[in-house]
Amino acid sequence: MMYATCEPCPMCVAVMMWAGIKTCYYASSHRDAAAHGFSDQHLRDYLDGSDKSAFDMIHVTQGREDCQAIWDEFTRLSAKP
Structure with missing residues (x-):
């Protein structure tokens, strides 16, 4: 639950969703x-x-393999035992 003075901005909404x-x-x-x-x-x-x-917003594919390695490491580190 969140209490705010004002309607949350889009960045605050994103944080609340992730939380x-x-x-x-x-x-x-x-x-x-x-x-x-x-x-x-x-x-x-x-x-x-x-x-x-x-x-x-331009999606580039060069370096995608390096990014995938980072995602793989994130998944490994955040795996629940």
């Missing part, structure tokens, strides 16, 4: 925050696909 938090109680909305100069709307627009202008 397994199932419920978040908040008072102010992201629109309330924007009215006071703190807007995460650009993040929300990017994540919902309505704004692609923030930056380009």
Whole structure:
């Protein structure tokens, strides 16, 4: 369970999801925050696909084997006995 002053931003939502938090109680909305100069709307627009202008995401395949080795090690280290 999480209590927050304001509706969590997309980064905070991601952390809560990874942490397994199932419920978040908040008072102010992201629109309330924007009215006071703190807007995460650009993040929300990017994540919902309505704004692609923030930056380009380019998937490269060179070095993929090295990355796979890192994932394999992560899996080995996080395996439950």
